[in-house]
Amino acid sequence: MYKIDEVTKMTGLTKRAVRYYEEIGLILPPSRTKGNVRLYTEDEVSELKKVAEAKEVLGFSLQELQEFMSLKRTIEQAKRDQDVSAQDVLEIENMIHTQMEMIMYKVDKMMTFKEELEAMHKRATDIRKRKEQEE
Template identity: 60%
Template structure:
């Protein structure tokens, strides 16, 4: 298993050390293992999780609070499923929470597509004006 030092993680994710540590502190990623000198060492899986956080935050516009909620929900489902403790009531609650997350994503995608359309129209208008004037 390859372990990656925080400086390399910064390069791979585009995050600062402070952001990486903060994401760990608020539970968006699990604390990585450390050397005897207390230096963080990340696995490829942990770096991949950080990249997903960055993507969800930057591309989809999720807030850190929304990401925390999603991660808590995911971890609870996985933990309870592994322990065989999922009850119908819990499953229904989780299902509802996941549906809310999906609705939020659909709304964000719709907003992004509308904005993309506006930008496309502006680009076309700019090209027409440019062609007419020059």
């Protein structure tokens, strides 16, 4: 079990961000000591790391992260729940498909941006080489 100070060092998040993510339901509330100190499990720290990466690397908004985490919890619940209907699972599949489409859209945008940067880099290199030859 980890206290919030340790969690912030492990995830790169601030205490304020961790508390806010709990407040808005992005992460489930951790267990607490009798003194009301938050204690995080290894799995909860891992989940926070994934949230931080998705926000930083993929540029997910908090709303998109909430949808993703909610979907993840729904899948875990459906896996344990014998009373889940085929229609419920189909809805989950559709939500997952929507999330994958959103990610592919972002990947496409990132690739376009990367290609533009590569072209700019090549132009800058060509200009520098030409200037060096002129000198």
